[in-house]
Amino acid sequence: MPELQQAPPPSISPRRTFALIPAAGRSRRMGSPKLLLPWSGRTVVEQLLIALNRPEIEAVFVVVRSDDVGLQDALSRTAAIVVTPDHDPPDMRDSVELGLKAIQKRFNPEDQDCWLLIPADHPLIEPEVLDGLLACWSSQDCKALVPSFGGRRGHPTLLSWSLAKQVEQLPGDVGINKLLRSSPDLVTEWPTDRESVLADLDTPEDYAYWKQRLL
Numbered sequence: 638m639p640e641l642q643q644a645p646p647p648s649i650s651p652r653r654t655f656a657l658i659p660a661a662g663r664s665r666r667m668g669s670p671k672l673l674l675p676w677s678g679r680t681v682v683e684q685l686l687i688a689l690n691r692p693e694i695e696a697v698f699v700v701v702r703s704d705d706v707g708l709q710d711a712l713s714r715t716a717a718i719v720v721t722p723d724h725d726p727p728d729m730r731d732s733v734e735l736g737l738k739a740i741q742k743r744f745n746p747e748d749q750d751c752w753l754l755i756p757a758d759h760p761l762i763e764p765e766v767l768d769g770l771l772a773c774w775s776s777q778d779c780k781a782l783v784p785s786f787g788g789r790r791g792h793p794t795l796l797s798w799s800l801a802k803q804v805e806q807l808p809g810d811v812g813i814n815k816l817l818r819s820s821p822d823l824v825t826e827w828p829t830d831r832e833s834v835l836a837d838l839d840t841p842e843d844y845a846y847w848k849q850r851l852l
Contacts (some may be wrong), residue, residue, distance in 0.1 A: 654751050655746065656753040656755060657753065658685070658755045658756075660682075661701060661732045662757055662758075667840060671757065671758075671839075673711060681760050681838070685755070689755075700739075720735055740801075754792075756793075759836060766833065770827060781795070781817055781824045782826075783795075784827050784829050786830070787832075792834060800816065832850065
């Protein structure tokens with residue numbers, strides 16, 4: 638009597654990860670475009686894109702103002718997908734929504750996919766942080782995953798694509814943080830010993846501090 642053959646397990650589509658950098662601000666407090674500042678022999682944005690150049694990340698989208706010629710030129714020499722809106726996004730929430738629409742149009746993500754939100758104010762990502770976040774995401778059932786240092790939440794944030802649909806439904810004057818605070822069970826924290834998750838590049842003093850700490 639022939640042995641019964643077990644049916645193969647159903648195939649599961651791998652989760653795709655998309656990175657989104659809302660970079661349509663004017664760096665007024667810095668006094669010069671923060672993403673074009675020198676960093677380790679490159680610019681900040683070049684260093685960021687090098688960190689994001691890894692097989693787990695399907696594509697990197699950057700939302701840029703139409704008049705930010707310097708940043709557009711720098712990005713033209715990279716593999717990043719540049720989103721240039723017809724109007725200047727009034728805030729980061731608007732930039733995020735525009736970036737998510739661009740990802741949706743080009744890749745049509747499914748709910749199990751995820752997106753990595755990297756505000757232009759927090760671009761100093763160390764590879765070890767990405768390693769930890771992506772490993773934690775793949776091993777846990779998370780909706781939103783946030784790194785923390787010393788009890789303080791930092792950046793970047795990994796979010797399920799199912800949450801991308803909720804961003805568009807937020808009231809016009811409500812930011813992404815409001816969504817993350819909407820439920821105590823929505824966010825999972827990933828504690829790390831990397832202080833860089835708190836790195837904020839708003840002022841020249843911030844830039845000098847983090848250069849001393851990280852370079």
